[in-house]
Amino acid sequence: MTDSLTLPRPVLAADGPDRLPRLLPAAGAVPADLGAHLDRYGSLRYAGGPGRLVAEVAAAGLTGRGGAAFPVARKLAAAAEAKPAVLVAGNGAEGEPASSKDRSLLWISPHLVLDGLQLAAEAAGSDTAVLYVQRNPRLHGRLAHAIAERAAAGIDAARIDLVPAPDRFLAGQESALVSRLTGKPARPAYRPAPGLPRLAPGRTALVQNVETLAHLALIARYGAAWFRLAGTEAEPGSMLVTLHLADGRASVTEVPLGIGLADLLGLDAAAGDAGDGTVPSAGGAARAVLVGGYHGAWLSAAEAARLPLANVALRPLGAVVGAGVVAALPADRCGLAETARVARYLALESAGQCGPCFNGLPRIAAALDHLAGPRPDQRARADLERWAGLVTGRGACHHPDGSVRFIRSALRVFAAEAGLHEQGQCTGTNPQPFLPLPAGRPASDADWS
Amino acid sequence: MEKRLRVNPVACAGHGACAELLPELITRDEWGYPIVADQPVPRGLRREARRAVSNCPALALALTRVA
Numbered sequence: 001m002t003d004s005l006t007l008p009r010p011v012l013a014a015d016g017p018d019r020l021p022r023l024l025p026a027a028g029a030v031p032a033d034l035g036a037h038l039d040r041y042g043s044l045r046y047a048g049g050p051g052r053l054v055a056e057v058a059a060a061g062l063t064g065r066g067g068a069a070f071p072v073a074r075k076l077a078a079a080a081e082a083k084p085a086v087l088v089a090g091n092g093a094e095g096e097p098a099s100s101k102d103r104s105l106l107w108i109s110p111h112l113v114l115d116g117l118q119l120a121a122e123a124a125g126s127d128t129a130v131l132y133v134q135r136n137p138r139l140h141g142r143l144a145h146a147i148a149e150r151a152a153a154g155i156d157a158a159r160i161d162l163v164p165a166p167d168r169f170l171a172g173q174e175s176a177l178v179s180r181l182t183g184k185p186a187r188p189a190y191r192p193a194p195g196l197p198r199l200a201p202g203r204t205a206l207v208q209n210v211e212t213l214a215h216l217a218l219i220a221r222y223g224a225a226w227f228r229l230a231g232t233e234a235e236p237g238s239m240l241v242t243l244h245l246a247d248g249r250a251s252v253t254e255v256p257l258g259i260g261l262a263d264l265l266g267l268d269a270a271a272g273d274a275g276d277g278t279v280p281s282a283g284g285a286a287r288a289v290l291v292g293g294y295h296g297a298w299l300s301a302a303e304a305a306r307l308p309l310a311n312v313a314l315r316p317l318g319a320v321v322g323a324g325v326v327a328a329l330p331a332d333r334c335g336l337a338e339t340a341r342v343a344r345y346l347a348l349e350s351a352g353q354c355g356p357c358f359n360g361l362p363r364i365a366a367a368l369d370h371l372a373g374p375r376p377d378q379r380a381r382a383d384l385e386r387w388a389g390l391v392t393g394r395g396a397c398h399h400p401d402g403s404v405r406f407i408r409s410a411l412r413v414f415a416a417e418a419g420l421h422e423q424g425q426c427t428g429t430n431p432q433p434f435l436p437l438p439a440g441r442p443a444s445d446a447d448w449s
Numbered sequence: 450m451e452k453r454l455r456v457n458p459v460a461c462a463g464h465g466a467c468a469e470l471l472p473e474l475i476t477r478d479e480w481g482y483p484i485v486a487d488q489p490v491p492r493g494l495r496r497e498a499r500r501a502v503s504n505c506p507a508l509a510l511a512l513t514r515v516a
């Protein structure tokens with residue numbers, strides 16, 4: 001495709017196309033109406049037929065921004081070949097409580113996501129698409145308005161339906177989304193076969209995260225080479241990150257993949273370890289850094305200070321970029337207590353379908369809660385390790401595996417803290433919760449629809 | 450052709466029939482759910498494996514071909 005098309009230079013910020021942000025406005029968070037959107041990016045460039053965008057996306061090396069980082073071109077190619085019908089879905093469920101990048105993008109740049117959804121529908125040869133977004137009346141109202149603007153302008157080839165997602169951690173899991181679209185509760189399903197998820201016999205689904213769709217809209221306009229101006233060779237492009245500084249300030253920002261965590265958080269690697277394991281950062285002294293959200297992993301502040309936001313560097317330490325949550329734990333908090341609080345939430349967010357998960361996670365959470373207290377019984381540690389081994393790899397979805405990854409990383413990074421707890425001590429002086437969790441509890445099983 | 454046993458963890462209710470019929474390859478965790486050995490089903494156990502599959506009350510066990 002690139003060889004047959006002359007790609008226009010993007011009309012982005014005045015300081016040039018290689019500069020970020022690409023998806024968010026350069027200054028101020030003014031929601032873009034269709035006119036402002038077209039002024040900035042130019043008109044939507046359809047590829048001219050099913051599958052025709054695949055080569056460009058493959059050359060760009062775009063991966064899914066919902067957490068799994070799966071190559072987008074492979075999914076698009078599978079969708080283009082699938083017969084007879086593919087339902088295309090944009091996934092904006094964002095069940096991760098520490099992430100707000102998808103809702104920010106949908107609020108500020110809805111037309112970029114809707115462009116991408118049109119392109120994905122075209123690639124799959126589909127004339128309908130679904131936008132699955134967390135239940136938020138203001139956001140739904142804004143998106144309905146944006147869809148109506150496009151209908152009035154006659155720029156859409158596929159019809160777009162808005163579908164609300166339940167406010168559950170796992171509601172954005174691909175198979176949960178597919179369940180929801182078939183009229184069932186939005187719980188993960190068992191999928192023994194690889195490939196695109198099936199909605200019904202002979203009907204498959206192409207699910208892409210909303211940020212992924214926004215990148216797709218820009219790759220279609222400006223090409224693979226432009227996309228690769230940001231990021232690394234192995235992990236190209238930019239991504240949205242939800243940043244939590246140690247002083248509690250939170251923001252959504254767009255960064256090139258491979259950016260140093262030190263740059264993101266203002267970690268002062270040179271000042272180094274203050275002797276107590278903390279490192280100075282933009283929000284004050286940081287004890288540790290959580291990367292990848294509640295299915296991600298803790299790093300010590302010193303480790304984080306020398307690592308980039310890239311899977312190739314994070315994986316050896318058991319961490320992942322995931323959906324781009326980066327949080328600096330302030331020095332006055334206990335990492336074990338924070339992790340135990342989140343572990344309890346993760347146990348309650350089990351969909352309650354798979355025996356090892358709904359039996360194991362509450363026990364693991366209780367054991368961690370015990371370890372986060374004073375002078376814990378050492379059997380709790382052995383129990384936790386055994387249960388962690390028992391739940392891993394035995395769920396229909398990755399909830400047990402992701403939860404265990406997060407909890408095990410805490411036991412590694414906060415090992416010295418665990419030693420203090422054995423002696424009845426704790427470095428945490430501030431009992432105020434730090435990592436964000438939803439207020440209140442889901443009322444019942446019915447909350448999955 | 451290699452065959453492997455796979456559990457559908459959503460359908461599985463931990464009845465335990467599989468572990469009784471095929472203890473060589475299936476044990477139960479402390480909550481009663483099956484742990485399947487991470488290996489192909491040996492030829493000599495194919496008949497027992499098929500029996501375990503057909504006796505699962507939840508239809509949660511499958512014998513699948515692995516390429």
